[in-house]
Amino acid sequence: MRAWRAWTQAALIALVFLGFRLIFGSGQNAEMSSGPFTLRRTRVQRQPNADASLSIPLLDKINNFWLVDGATQIRNFGNIRLTSRGQLGQYGVVVSNGAGDNVLDDFETVVSFKIHNTGVSERFMGDGMVIAVSPEKDYIQQNMLSSYGRSQYEHNSGGIIGNDRGLMGLPRNLPGLAVVIDTYKNDPKTRLKPPFMSVLLNMDPRRHHYSADTDGTASTGHNLCPLIKLKRSVMSGKDTKLRIIYLESIGFLKIDIKYPESNEWIELYQHDSNLYLPKNKVTGQRYIAIGALTGQASQTVEIQGVETFEFHWDDHEEEDFDYANEMQYFLAQEYGERVKIEEDDYSRWLQVKRQGGEGHDPVIPNKNKHSTLYYLAKGAFVLFILYGLSLSIRISIKRLATIRRRKSQVSILG
The missing domain is CATH 2.60.120.200 (Jelly Rolls)
Incomplete structure (x- = not known):
């Protein structure tokens, strides 16, 4: 029973960690934090x-x-x-x-x-x-x-x-x-x-x-x-x-x-x-x-x-x-x-x-750094995390109910 709870908690922590990485850590940041950015100082x-x-x-x-x-x-x-x-x-x-x-x-x-x-x-x-x-x-x-x-x-x-x-x-x-x-x-x-x-x-x-x-x-x-x-x-x-x-x-x-x-x-x-x-x-x-x-x-x-x-x-x-x-x-x-x-x-x-900025709209909104597919994948992953959490909670509730029912039966038989 304890092992099952430990595995459940580890899975929940892993899901939450991956979710935060996906939602708040963009691919751009990963790109900038790897490669030459971390190995050298800028030449500017x-x-x-x-x-x-x-x-x-x-x-x-x-x-x-x-x-x-x-x-x-x-x-x-x-x-x-x-x-x-x-x-x-x-x-x-x-x-x-x-x-x-x-x-x-x-x-x-x-x-x-x-x-x-x-x-x-x-x-x-x-x-x-x-x-x-x-x-x-x-x-x-x-x-x-x-x-x-x-x-x-x-x-x-x-x-x-x-x-x-x-x-x-x-x-x-x-x-x-x-x-x-x-x-x-x-x-x-x-x-x-x-x-x-x-x-x-x-x-x-x-x-x-x-x-x-x-x-x-x-x-x-x-x-x-x-x-x-x-x-x-x-x-x-x-x-x-x-x-x-x-x-x-x-x-x-x-x-x-x-x-x-x-x-x-x-x-x-x-x-x-x-x-x-x-x-x-x-x-x-x-x-x-x-x-x-x-x-x-x-x-x-x-x-x-x-x-x-x-x-x-x-x-x-x-x-x-x-x-x-x-x-x-x-x-x-x-x-x-x-x-x-x-x-x-x-x-x-x-x-x-x-052209000295002539004919250019200086207030064009910043271009999205990711494609539509990226945001769809992000949304799908968020839904997956929510589903996984809800499933874990439902399993835990059912498991607790089963344990209580068994304890009740044991006490009655005893």
């Missing part, structure tokens, strides 16, 4: 990009590699204050100027910042801040005081409204990726309470713009995800970090946050492949822009620092499929993210990059 190297970073002493970096606009205040051995509490209708902006290395293809940017308004309720803080990766920077350098200068810039830039500050201090139709941290609810229909985040991708300045009045929900660009609720500690005046990871080589984008009370990165958004961020057609550069804006309410927004790293496999052709495979290994080893790009998909992605 993380290299700091000082030209697209900001650190103390700040004035040296600002004077050489960044542009400044608005009410921005720079404390050489402190921080960069974009807006100040008590100052309504104020904006501040810093943008990398391209004088250094701004050819950001496969890279990571970490922005450390503080948002606060001492002694004031969070309901009276606003408007927010934005971290952008854009192909354009000249809206700061050009003369926007005259109507002629503005119209000339708008014509030459493809429609960018150079004197507009609707995107948290940046032009509301600025092309590129914009990660907006909103601390003031403009639209009563918005269900979330501040702070919350929106992720916008503008491709065409003549058609795409950010909608501040609707907290970003009615933006005409590509809203990459619904509004994301952030923790209130973002507005506590303590150091918060936001990380953008983009790999043009495979079209991968990931946005993480590290809250003041935590030492761990928390994922806010991820797109595995085929997401194109526009770059400057002349220079091939992408510029990092950070802006802040106050409106009917105010707050202090300070940048503590910016760290940018690039990822390179030296002396290797970036358009080879081997490069894409190596980037997948790099993602797995560096960030624990496992993605799979097929060679046919990669060939199509190369065409998208060569």
